Amino acid sequence: xxxxxxxxxxxxxxxxxxxxxxxxxxxxxxxxxxxxxxxxxxxxxxxxxxxxxxxxxxxxxxxxxxxxxxxxxxxxxxxxxxxxxxxxxxxxxxxxxxxxxxxxxxxxxxxxxxxxxxxxxxxxxxxxxxxxxxxxxxxxxxxxxxxxxxxxxxxxxxxxxxxxxxxxxxxxxxxxxxxxxxxxxxxxxxxxxxxxxxxxxxxxxxxxxxxxxxxxxxxxxxxxxxxxxxxxxxxxxxxxxxxxxxxxxxxxxxxxxxxxxxxxxxxxxxxxxxxxxxxxxxxxxxxxxxxxxxxxxxxxxxxxxxxxxxxxxxxxxxxxxxxxxxxxxxxxxxxxxxxxxxxxxxxxxxxxxxxxxxxxxxxxxxxxxxxxxxxxxxxxxxxxxxxxxxxxxxxxxxxxxxxxxxxxxxxxxxxxxxxxxxxxxxxxxxxxxxxxxxxxxxxxxxxxxxxxxxxxxxxxxxxxxxxxxxxxxxxxxxxxxxxxxxx
Ligand code: SF4
Numbered sequence: 001x002x003x004x005x006x007x008x009x010x011x012x013x014x015x016x017x018x019x020x021x022x023x024x025x026x027x028x029x030x031x032x033x034x035x036x037x038x039x040x041x042x043x044x045x046x047x048x049x050x051x052x053x054x055x056x057x058x059x060x061x062x063x064x065x066x067x068x069x070x071x072x073x074x075x076x077x078x079x080x081x082x083x084x085x086x087x088x089x090x091x092x093x094x095x096x097x098x099x100x101x102x103x104x105x106x107x108x109x110x111x112x113x114x115x116x117x118x119x120x121x122x123x124x125x126x127x128x129x130x131x132x133x134x135x136x137x138x139x140x141x142x143x144x145x146x147x148x149x150x151x152x153x154x155x156x157x158x159x160x161x162x163x164x165x166x167x168x169x170x171x172x173x174x175x176x177x178x179x180x181x182x183x184x185x186x187x188x189x190x191x192x193x194x195x196x197x198x199x200x201x202x203x204x205x206x207x208x209x210x211x212x213x214x215x216x217x218x219x220x221x222x223x224x225x226x227x228x229x230x231x232x233x234x235x236x237x238x239x240x241x242x243x244x245x246x247x248x249x250x251x252x253x254x255x256x257x258x259x260x261x262x263x264x265x266x267x268x269x270x271x272x273x274x275x276x277x278x279x280x281x282x283x284x285x286x287x288x289x290x291x292x293x294x295x296x297x298x299x300x301x302x303x304x305x306x307x308x309x310x311x312x313x314x315x316x317x318x319x320x321x322x323x324x325x326x327x328x329x330x331x332x333x334x335x336x337x338x339x340x341x342x343x344x345x346x347x348x349x350x351x352x353x354x355x356x357x358x359x360x361x362x363x364x365x366x367x368x369x370x371x372x373x374x375x376x377x378x379x380x381x382x383x384x385x386x387x388x389x390x391x392x393x394x395x396x397x398x399x400x401x402x403x404x405x406x407x408x409x410x411x412x413x414x415x416x417x418x419x420x421x422x423x424x425x426x427x428x429x430x431x432x433x434x435x436x437x438x439x440x441x442x443x444x445x446x447x448x449x450x451x452x453x454x455x456x457x458x459x460x461x462x463x464x465x466x467x468x469x470x471x472x473x474x475x476x477x478x479x480x481x482x483x484x485x486x487x
Pocket of ligand 1: 105258260405461
């Protein structure tokens with residue numbers, strides 16, 4: 001039975017679309033890929049796929065709905081994936097069949113070319129995928145999925161280059177937007193980041209003979225691989241045997257890594273741009289406490305993503321940190337199909353208030369973001385029901401007022417609370433005593449930019465906060481999306 005995969009209580013968060021992983025030079029590569037994908041499961045829980053290559057068995061491919069652990073641990077599944085080279089992908093759908101993914105949309109995609117087969121998996125979103133697809137269909141391509149990433153395979157098929165790596169370059173020079181890619185041929189593992197490096201990708205070493213590519217360093221840790229370096233923005237690495245060849249296939253661009261990876265998407269134990277994600281989040285809390293102090297008795301995180309920022313807020317303010325809200329760790333996405341009655345229980349199914357602690361207290365709640373605001377309201381109700389004297393929200397990101405078109409699932413602009421209300425209006429709508437967001441400058445300071453955000457040359461993509469899109473979202477503009485007017 002296909003599990004229920006659209007969790008009704010996680011719908012008030014931005015969601016990362018994908019995680020990618022690849023290994024070469026190890027026996028039973030698919031086992032390593034499965035472990036890497038398991039570590040990247042937070043980046044996509046809807047479906048996962050692995051392609052492996054074995055000289056005798058050729059390319060094999062397994063794609064399944066659900067968690068990695070529920071599929072890619074079974075001996076009968078893993079036996080289908082022999083070989084020393086493999087790539088994989090975990091998916092949460094954004095582009096493609098949003099909300100009702102078909103198995104044909106699950107990556108990696110595979111193509112057979114005159115010079116041999118190749119598989120490719122992609123994290124991010126191509127902002128010109130619709131126009132490319134139209135063009136390719138007019139020229140005779142037959143698409144089998146609704147995924148952006150299939151465009152890359154068709155562009156590769158049309159390239160006149162004589163080897164797969166060159167065909168990947170040709171294809172990726174035609175696409176716009178955000179993409180980190182892992183790909184494989186019969187002998188090579190390939191990694192590419194888009195010219196601005198919006199989405200992450202890192203290289204690791206496995207013993208003396210193996211290599212790994214992973215969206216995050218936590219994927220390397222789980223297989224005991226040593227972190228070597230990040231793939232740089234605009235870089236392509238081709239790994240064959242013990243050799244890692246690096247090229248720069250794209251016109252150089254200024255790096256604009258997604259700042260939300262620091263705030264929420266990446267795991268706190270990962271290292272991004274040489275910085276500990278946990279430490280950046282803790283520092284966000286420190287900045288928040290400086291920018292938005294308030295008298296209170298307790299600082300409580302909204303678990304789990306608000307935890308490091310709440311620790312930082314508590315350390316800076318001197319107000320005690322406490323677990324005022326407890327998360328039910330076993331509330332998986334494969335929970336029973338929600339009836340209306342269960343939906344009405346709402347966030348209580350996932351979070352519960354520590355009543356004995358909260359009663360009579362002035363509570364600061366630290367959360368990572370406010371998207372629609374619906375969950376914030378419910379959490380406030382729970383805290384007040386438990387007898388809190390005051391509730392103050394402190395948010396570890398600036399107001400999310402613009403949608404992301406680079407691989408993160410965001411509601412349309414009209415559904416974003418911050419796009420339609422001022423901070424004071426949001427405070428009143430949520431119904432709390434105070435509501436404060438970290439400033440964009442404060443977020444940049446926490447992420448290592450001591451001078452804050454340079455408006456002329458921002459180091460990060462922060463479009464969902466600023467409306468400053470580093471790559472114009474061509475398909476969306478064609479559909480009528482209004483960019484922010486130049487200031
Ligand atoms: S718009 Fe926001 S979520 Fe999307 S890439 Fe930029 S910073 Fe990240």
